[in-house]
Amino acid sequence: MEWLIKLVQNVFVEIFETPLPGIGIRYEFDTQAGKHLGVLVHRDGQRDVLVYCDDDIDSCNETVRLSTSESASLVELLGGTKITERLSDLKHEVQGLSIEWVSLEPSSFLVNKTIGEGRVRTESGASIVAVVRGTESIPGPGPELVLLSGDTLLVIGSQDGVIRARRIITG
Amino acid sequence: MQIEIALIELGILMLALALLGRLAQRFGLPAIPFYLLAGLFFGEGGIIPITEAGPFVDVGASLGVVFLMFVLGLEYSPQELRQSISTNRLSSVIDLVFNATPGVVIGLLLGWGALGAVVLGGITYVSSSGVIAKMLTDLNRLGNRETPTILSILVIEDLVMAVFLPVVAVLLAGDSVMGGVVSGIVSLTIVSAVLLMPSSAGRQVSRVMNTSSSEVLLISLLGVVLLLAGLAEYMHISYAIGAFLVGIILSGQVAERGRALLEPLRDSFAALFFVSFGLGVNPADLVEFIPLALGLALVSAISKFGSGYLAAKKNGFAAKGRRRAGVTLIARGELSVVLAGIAIAGGINSDIGPVTILFVLILAIGGSVATRFAP
Numbered sequence: 443m444e445w446l447i448k449l450v451q452n453v454f455v456e457i458f459e460t461p462l463p464g465i466g467i468r469y470e471f472d473t474q475a476g477k478h479l480g481v482l483v484h485r486d487g488q489r490d491v492l493v494y495c496d497d498d499i500d501s502c503n504e505t506v507r508l509s510t511s512e513s514a515s516l517v518e519l520l521g522g523t524k525i526t527e528r529l530s531d532l533k534h535e536v537q538g539l540s541i542e543w544v545s546l547e548p549s550s551f552l553v554n555k556t557i558g559e560g561r562v563r564t565e566s567g568a569s570i571v572a573v574v575r576g577t578e579s580i581p582g583p584g585p586e587l588v589l590l591s592g593d594t595l596l597v598i599g600s601q602d603g604v605i606r607a608r609r610i611i612t613g
Numbered sequence: 614m615q616i617e618i619a620l621i622e623l624g625i626l627m628l629a630l631a632l633l634g635r636l637a638q639r640f641g642l643p644a645i646p647f648y649l650l651a652g653l654f655f656g657e658g659g660i661i662p663i664t665e666a667g668p669f670v671d672v673g674a675s676l677g678v679v680f681l682m683f684v685l686g687l688e689y690s691p692q693e694l695r696q697s698i699s700t701n702r703l704s705s706v707i708d709l710v711f712n713a714t715p716g717v718v719i720g721l722l723l724g725w726g727a728l729g730a731v732v733l734g735g736i737t738y739v740s741s742s743g744v745i746a747k748m749l750t751d752l753n754r755l756g757n758r759e760t761p762t763i764l765s766i767l768v769i770e771d772l773v774m775a776v777f778l779p780v781v782a783v784l785l786a787g788d789s790v791m792g793g794v795v796s797g798i799v800s801l802t803i804v805s806a807v808l809l810m811p812s813s814a815g816r817q818v819s820r821v822m823n824t825s826s827s828e829v830l831l832i833s834l835l836g837v838v839l840l841l842a843g844l845a846e847y848m849h850i851s852y853a854i855g856a857f858l859v860g861i862i863l864s865g866q867v868a869e870r871g872r873a874l875l876e877p878l879r880d881s882f883a884a885l886f887f888v889s890f891g892l893g894v895n896p897a898d899l900v901e902f903i904p905l906a907l908g909l910a911l912v913s914a915i916s917k918f919g920s921g922y923l924a925a926k927k928n929g930f931a932a933k934g935r936r937r938a939g940v941t942l943i944a945r946g947e948l949s950v951v952l953a954g955i956a957i958a959g960g961i962n963s964d965i966g967p968v969t970i971l972f973v974l975i976l977a978i979g980g981s982v983a984t985r986f987a988p
Contacts (some may be wrong), residue, residue, distance in 0.1 A: 464689055490755065502753065
């Protein structure tokens with residue numbers, strides 16, 4: 443299973459998603475060089491590229507407003523086609539399997555329960571094959587592992603199973 | 614109504630509003646307080662009283678409330694509302710307790726009775742989602758990490774008003790406390806039903822309404838929202854809330870296009886609403902309420918800063934982010950005026966008019982300026 447986790451981590455960084463009521467969705471992640479970057483997707487298709495301050499981590503140094511066509515061009519420059527290639531590689535290697543990272547919100551009923559108690563596999567058919575907790579990762583967790591708020595769970599199964607599992611985990 | 618005089622009066626009024634709007638824009642301030650000032654200017658005891666256009670302004674003001682609430686509802690989807698509630702439950706309770714208390718206590722001290730005190734509590738409670746969302750956009754703060762917390766709190770406040778307004782409307786109509794309780798339960802049920810409605814139902818309604826012609830879509834939307842707002846008022850749920858809930862139910866393309874089509878209408882009629890509120894107040898009466906309004910504004914600014922700061926702290930933001938969240942939420946605006954307007958129409962203590970005007974003037978302008986200079 444470890445090769446699979448490595449593979450997923452190599453293709454994607456972990457991206458946090460936050461809804462902004464009435465405006466759109468904001469995605470953010472940390473770069474290896476220690477910068478915090480974000481993209482705000484407005485409902486009308488406008489995108490803002492956000493570069494966060496180093497000394498005031500909650501605010502943006504720079505907000506670059508991009509129209510739909512400008513963001514398409516930027517994606518091209520950043521090698522968007524390459525990402526698509528790697529994505530299809532990934533799909534090929536795990537045909538018939540669906541993989542998803544699901545983070546455990548404080549409101550989830552799974553918080554402070556063991557994996558066994560959560561009955562995710564019984565109910566959905568998909569398994570929790572790894573748990574990422576802060577910088578530590580727990581591959582192949584047993585049913586006795588207690589899940590904590592803020593954990594990120596790697597769920598694998600059939601496409602429907604993963605969707606069902608996601609629904610159970612996010613409550 | 615002498616039509617030529619009415620048209621001339623409306624023309625002068627609109628030009629004055631346009632001029633004030635420019636002024637507000639130049640200083641980066643919200644337009645609402647300036648529209649209220651214009652109302653004072655054109656009202657009874659003002660410099661150029663409006664006479665013939667009065668009936669039009671009255672109806673226009675009600676349309677303004679309908680459009681204001683409808684477009685607000687169109688911006689939110691039931692999923693977003695549910696998510697906001699589940700992530701900021703405790704913070705929104707703190708927000709309610711901190712910010713309704715100043716109004717309730719001062720209302721009681723003034724001897725306005727329980728109902729008057731509750732109305733004043735609502736006025737001090739609700740921040741202005743219009744003013745604040747515009748400021749966040751203008752100041753390029755939409756990307757800030759504390760912004761979702763601010764927006765979630767605003768969304769929940771708007772929802773709380775959807776339960777609060779109908780209760781106040783029934784109590785004002787002179788019904789018993791029992792009537793208020795019943796109305797509260799009815800509106801709570803309706804609001805929960807709208808929130809828990811499966812998104813497929815909203816899409817279904819929206820698909821039926823969707824048409825390629827913008828003209829037909831606009832007129833259908835107007836028909837639906839006016840009809841349902843009127844029915845809501847007939848059932849004592851308040852037409853403002855009727856319009857808000859219709860907006861929440863509509864989703865997808867219809868909501869997206871509807872917003873673009875209705876925004877110009879909302880802007881023009883909402884301006885009339887603020888003017889009409891100012892028209893009902895004699896400027897000479899304002900002076901005696903200045904100390905009271907200043908005190909109320911100061912306390913409400915501090916309590917809002919506190920509740921916003923705590924909400925941002927709970928969501929794990931750093932000191933500067935917390936301060937920004939607190940300061941940004943201070944601005945009060947349209948919903949305070951809508952609530953006061955409904956209360957005055959219901960025959961509550963008329964002192965609430967001048968107090969609300971001064972309160973919103975101080976906190977819409979003060980809150981915006983403070984937000985601009987927040988760290």
